[in-house]
Amino acid sequence: MSDPSGAQARNPLYRAGFAVTERRDLWWMEPLLTVLGLGVGFGYLTWAAFLGNPEHGHYGPYLSPVYSPPVYEWFPSIMTYLPAFVSPALLILWAPGGFRATCYYYRKAYYRSFFLNPASCAVGKPWEKYCGETEFPLVVQNIHRYFMYLAVVILAFLWYDALKAFTRDGPKDYVAGAGSVVLLLNAVFLSLYTLGCHSLRHLIGGYLDCFSTCPTSKLRHTAWGGVTCLNERHMLWAWVSLGWVGFTDLYIRLVSSGRLADPVLF
């Protein structure tokens, strides 16, 4: 029997070291694609965030999600107190950025692809020391539910922006441009991502052990079921919503700078 303390005699087959594996498939493909995908997605949004002029994120009623909600408009004096490198977008983006950075799916994605911890299953790692999420800084990931609360509030603003985008020719005319649809889809995709959050799944009902004891727990079971349904595709919505936020920002920038015409749809 093995030592009950848990100390294991090493299997003589064991070889340690980065990328040591007996796997023969393309195990490195997924981490590589993730690095590229996250690099492009977050790279673009970081670039957009540091561009100082929020005018480029506006066109008629269209407002880029990078500048929504427009905190810098509500409190214009705030910018004068902040260092020059803090752009208006940064006043907002720390919240959705923190939400994604602490999301259980993104954690898996960047632990694997950026930190090689591990790069793939049954593949050796470059690191010997490991403390997981037990110590600072990674223990801070437990803050995720607070970012989720903020993300839900921001989502409400993005829905407001999406509906407002259907009044392209003024508040009395319901004229939709292609940008209106782009903004609507942005709100839809972000909802599918945000409402499938693991923390929300727990707080909305997952913390219960018994769903049938009282009427409200039945209601919570239904809500939990809805979140679970989205949660099963959380990775998909994480990617789709990330890509679409970037695309929405780019679209509005191109339209507002006159490089692209926004066609009227109906």
Next chain:
Amino acid sequence: MPEQRSFRVFRGDAGGGQMKEYTVETGPGMVVLDAVHQIQATQAPDLAVRWNCKAAKCGSCSAEVNGKPKLMCKTRLDDLPADRPVEVRPMRTFPLIKDLVTDVSWNYEVNKKIPPFTPKPNGEWRWMQEDVDRVQEFRKCIECFLCQNVCHVLREHQKQPEFFGPRFFVRLAALEMHPMDAADRLDLTHRQSGVGYCNITKCCTEVCPEDIHITDNAIIPLKERVVDRFYDPVRRLLRKLFRR
């Protein structure tokens, strides 16, 4: 049509060993365990292999096929590339006994640390399907320990003394979410099971032959319960105010 295929199987014990080549006549529908049995019957009667059901239900035949943790009885030969020999090795996270057989008894020691099901006193023994759906998924576990084998916390970092591993997070979750259970295992989950070492990279879920969503349905809900009690100041305050 019968077809000749090459196999490379690990032969050896804790002192050392090497991969040995065998040729096997294969037929349609054969699985890796069939081939290993054929090698045992015709070429290497002393080849050690553990199995029982040949139906992916007893969890005995866990091994690494072409470097991936698998049940040998559930791995079809026609799913493996035919142009290279099929490689079969024992699980590497556990001490080797002989050939394909490893000593998995550490897992049973971990199991003893988890307080068993403790029924609620005077509880009514009736509950609804929606109450048991979650825990029914966890009852599919066949204790093959492939998830323990692949988890990097055990495989690479040998945290056995401080980390229970995914199989036992499944068990903890099954008990913690049970509608009729009265015991509290959250302190144990936080302080002894080492759930904080799990970085939710999902290799356990990838290899589970029973398709249990170990990370999403057991580990993350446990982590969230731990956050409720040990990290979330607002929930703490609410608990104090409402004495829950």
